Structures are given as structure tokens and as C-alpha cells.
Amino acid sequence: MHSTRYIIFFVLALTGVVALLLSLMSTGLKDIHDRNEAIYNKKAILSAIENSLETEVKSLSDMEIMEIFEQNIEQVVVDMKGQVVSGVLAEEIDMARERKKPESQRRLPVYIYNGNDGKIYIISVRGSGLWDEIWGSIALEDDLNTVAGAAFDHQGETPGLGAEIKDNPSFASQFIGKKLYEPDGDFASITVRKGGARDPLHEVDGISGATVTADGVTEMLERGIKYYQPYFETVK
Amino acid sequence: MAETAVQEPKVKTQEPLFGTKERKLLIDPLNENNPITVQVLGICSALAVTSLVYPSVVMAIAVIFVLAFSNLFTSLLRKSIPKQVRMIVQLVIIASLVTVVELTLKAVNFEVYKQLSVFIGLIITNCIIMGRLEAFAMANRPWRSFLDGIGNGLGYGAILIVVALFRELFGKGSLFAGSPLEMKIIGPSAEYWLNSTNGWLSWYQNNNLMVLSGAAMFIIGIIIWIHRSWNPKLVDVS
Numbered sequence: 001m002h003s004t005r006y007i008i009f010f011v012l013a014l015t016g017v018v019a020l021l022l023s024l025m026s027t028g029l030k031d032i033h034d035r036n037e038a039i040y041n042k043k044a045i046l047s048a049i050e051n052s053l054e055t056e057v058k059s060l061s062d063m064e065i066m067e068i069f070e071q072n073i074e075q076v077v078v079d080m081k082g083q084v085v086s087g088v089l090a091e092e093i094d095m096a097r098e099r100k101k102p103e104s105q106r107r108l109p110v111y112i113y114n115g116n117d118g119k120i121y122i123i124s125v126r127g128s129g130l131w132d133e134i135w136g137s138i139a140l141e142d143d144l145n146t147v148a149g150a151a152f153d154h155q156g157e158t159p160g161l162g163a164e165i166k167d168n169p170s171f172a173s174q175f176i177g178k179k180l181y182e183p184d185g186d187f188a189s190i191t192v193r194k195g196g197a198r199d200p201l202h203e204v205d206g207i208s209g210a211t212v213t214a215d216g217v218t219e220m221l222e223r224g225i226k227y228y229q230p231y232f233e234t235v236k
Numbered sequence: 237m238a239e240t241a242v243q244e245p246k247v248k249t250q251e252p253l254f255g256t257k258e259r260k261l262l263i264d265p266l267n268e269n270n271p272i273t274v275q276v277l278g279i280c281s282a283l284a285v286t287s288l289v290y291p292s293v294v295m296a297i298a299v300i301f302v303l304a305f306s307n308l309f310t311s312l313l314r315k316s317i318p319k320q321v322r323m324i325v326q327l328v329i330i331a332s333l334v335t336v337v338e339l340t341l342k343a344v345n346f347e348v349y350k351q352l353s354v355f356i357g358l359i360i361t362n363c364i365i366m367g368r369l370e371a372f373a374m375a376n377r378p379w380r381s382f383l384d385g386i387g388n389g390l391g392y393g394a395i396l397i398v399v400a401l402f403r404e405l406f407g408k409g410s411l412f413a414g415s416p417l418e419m420k421i422i423g424p425s426a427e428y429w430l431n432s433t434n435g436w437l438s439w440y441q442n443n444n445l446m447v448l449s450g451a452a453m454f455i456i457g458i459i460i461w462i463h464r465s466w467n468p469k470l471v472d473v474s
Contacts, residue, residue: 018328026339036342
């Protein structure tokens with residue numbers, strides 16, 4: 001049997017050594033981690049405009065992604081009244097944190113892509129799925145009405161059912177060409193319809209077995225896009 | 237210190253670095269002492285991460301690393317670890333190795349890190365690791381413990397990958413999705429090797445059950461069945 005003093009000494013020494021090694025490793029790798037995370041987030045934004053980029057975002061190298069962001073993308077942050085907030089980049093906005101704030105104090109990121117066919121506005125939306133949060137990027141053509149692309153992601157939706165909003169590219173690609181507004185200018189949003197889209201302009205097909213996630217997407221789009229309307233007014 | 241003295245005779249005989257015993261340590265866990273199909277340990281992660289092959293391969297490598305090195309370090313420290321707190325000390329060793337894996341993966345392949353997310357951290361609770369430390373590394377020399385760790389990790393990884401091959405092929409129609417080796421085998425578009433939109437394969441649909449964790453339970457069950465009928469020695473084990 002070891003003495004109590006030995007046990008205390010042993011445990012303290014072991015945890016000390018381990019803590020030192022791990023913190024050294026963590027600080028040493030922090031730059032690479034931050035860079036990887038930034039590229040991961042940039043890829044998520046770009047996958048909403050995959051259609052307009054004419055290449056698969058998956059096949060782009062890290063350098064190319066940085067390049068597109070530097071040369072073709074303008075980052076804007078707006079407040080709930082549609083005013084541009086200066087001094088902040090869109091990628092510094094953490095949507096998860098903004099969602100916890102009272103509605104009037106939230107800030108919203110806008111990425112403006114200057115492509116060959118004019119500007120594309122990419123906005124971020126966030127809502128709740130069945131198990132946890134879901135979020136997405138919606139790309140709008142410069143009429144701020146026609147959807148140019150969409151990409152969704154989630155925290156913990158069921159694989160094969162709700163997770164299809166991310167995993168199945170044909171779900172997001174349905175959004176291309178849909179309209180946010182009625183011809184008379186009323187906001188209509190886009191609805192994920194269980195059993196198949198009926199309105200060719202404002203509805204997309206749901207995913208069988210994922211009704212709650214699909215309703216979450218509908219709700220997220222309606223609420224999230226509405227937040228941007230004051231900003232859209234100033235741009236139009 | 238009486239019990240350690242019994243285990244290690246004072247006259248040390250020269251042992252081969254890679255003799256029959258060492259080979260047995262590596263190969264046994266692949267067959268007669270497989271951690272998943274015979275000991276039925278590590279089932280939680282085997283159910284959770286096996287929906288795609290690529291993350292399963294990464295998970296297998298991570299577990300082999302953690303198992304081999306936690307066995308090694310525990311074995312090196314086995315005489316100085318106070319018996320009263322040995323489990324906590326083992327946990328500290330496992331947890332720090334898992335953190336090393338997590339930090340490395342986050343730097344090397346961020347997408348797989350995101351995919352495996354919580355399951356890398358949960359290697360800490362993988363019963364195989366604690367089991368091997370208690371049953372083997374606390375009573376054996378470092379080199380043998382290291383081999384035992386690699387053997388058990390391989391046994392775990394082999395089952396993981398077999399299960400994932402079935403689940404990804406029948407659930408998603410692809411193999412190695414997300415890696416540079418991605419193969420599209422069967423699915424409803426021209427990108428796939430077997431296009432199921434029309435022709436003789438038009439009846440085919442991906443089996444959504446395969447994507448859910450439950451499918452892994454059926455597959456592991458079937459593997460255990462085949463394993464036992466193939467190796468009659470196992471029938472009496474449990």
C-alpha cells in the first residue's frame with residue numbers, strides 16, 4: 001500500500017505533466033485550428049452559390065476558397081433596421097449567439113458575391129429542427145427575390161431522415177429559382193411541403209419521415225428572411 | 237510491493253522481441269478474443285460512427301492509437317501507480333491521449349473532425365480501453381502491453397469497417413464518401429456506377445434503415461453468428 005502523501009504527490013505530478021503537455025499542444029495548434037474553422041465556414045457559405053460558381057465547392061482548395069472570398073465577396077453586417085453596421089465583418093457574426101439575443105438587438109451577416117452574372121446576396125438563417133438547431137445560407141439574385149441557391153446544415157438531425165437537408169444535395173437544389181415574393185410584392189417565403197410541392201414558385205418537396213425538420217426549415221426561412229427585409233428595402 | 241515481485245522473476249531471461257506470444261497478442265483479438273464480437277465491448281461507438289466507411293477508418297485509427305499508447309504508458313507506470321487511485325490515473329492517461337487525437341484531427345482534417353464530433357471525445361468511455369488497461373497493462377511489460385493495445389484496436393477497427401462497408405453501400409450507395417477515394421456504386425443518377433433510375437435496376441432503393449444506428453446492431457449480430465458458427469471454440473466461451 002502506498003502512503004497518502006505519495007498518492008497526492010503522484011496524482012498532482014501526473015496531472016501537472018499532462019496539463020502542461022496538452023496546453024502546449026493546444027496553443028501550438030491554435031492558429032491551424034482557427035484557420036481550418038474559418039475555411040469550413042467559408043465553404044458552407046460558398047456551397048449556397050455552388051450553382052453560380054460552376055465548380056464543386058468540395059473540389060476547391062483552401063487557397064482558392066480564400067481567394068474567392070478576398071476578390072469576389074463583400075462582407076456586410078446589418079442591424080434589424082436594415083442599417084449597415086461598420087467595423088464588423090460578416091464572418092465574425094456568430095448566428096448561434098445572435099439567436100439568443102432579443103430580436104431588436106440582433107446583427108445579421110450578408111455576403112455579396114460579385115460574379116459574372118451580377119451580384120448575389122447570401123444571407124444566413126437559423127432555426128430549430130427536431131433535435132437541435134438547424135441553419136442555412138440562402139443565396140438571392142440581385143432582384144432580391146429569386147433564389148440562386150441554398151445550403152443547410154444541422155446539429156443533430158436523424159441520419160437518413162432530417163439530416164438529408166444537408167446530406168442530400170437534391171433537397172437544397174430544389175430551392176434554385178423559387179421566389180420569395182408574390183408578383184404583387186407580398187412576402188410569401190418558401191414552404192417545404194409534405195407530400196410534394198403544389199405551388200411551383202414558393203414550395204419545395206419535403207422529405208418523407210422528416211416532417212418536423214421540414215417544418216423547422218419552413219419556419220426558419222420565413223422568420224429568418226423577414227429579418228433581412230428592412231435591409232432589402234434599402235438596397236432596392 | 238509483494239505482488240509485483242511475484243510477477244517478475246529476478247533473473248530476467250532474454251525474451252524475443254517478436255516471439256509466438258507477441259504474435260498471439262496481435263492476432264488473438266482479431267479472431268478468438270475479438271473485443272466486439274466475443275467480449276462485446278465498445279458497442280456504443282460501433283453503433284454510432286459506422287454509417288460511413290471513412291469516419292469509421294478514422295475512428296479505428298484513433299482507437300488503435302489511444303489503446304496502444306494508454307496501454308504502454310500504464311504499463312510503464314504500473315509499479316508506481318497507487319492501487320487506491322489506479323482507475324483515476326488510467327482515466328487521466330486515456331483522456332489526455334484522446335485530447336491529443338482530437339487536437340490533431342482538428343488540425344489535419346476538420347471535416348472528419350466535425351463529422352465524428354462528440355464520438356472522438358467518447359473514446360474515453362470506450363470500455364475496451366479501460367478493460368485492456370485493467371486486465372493487461374497493469375500486469376504486463378510495456379512492449380507486450382503496447383502490442384496488446386494494437387491487437388485489440390485492430391480487432392475493434394476491423395469490425396467497425398466491415399459494418400460500415402455494409403451500411404454505407406446499402407444505405408447511401410457509395411463507399412468512402414468524403415475521402416479522396418470516394419466511390420459511387422449504386423444510386424439514382426448517372427454519376428453512379430450502377431444507375432438505378434431506369435433499366436433492370438429501377439426497383440432498387442437505398443435502404444434508409446442502414447443509415448440508422450439500429451442497422452449496426454443487426455449487422456454486428458449477424459457477424460457474431462457467423463463468427464461463432466465458423467469457429468466452434470467460441471461457442472462455449474459465453
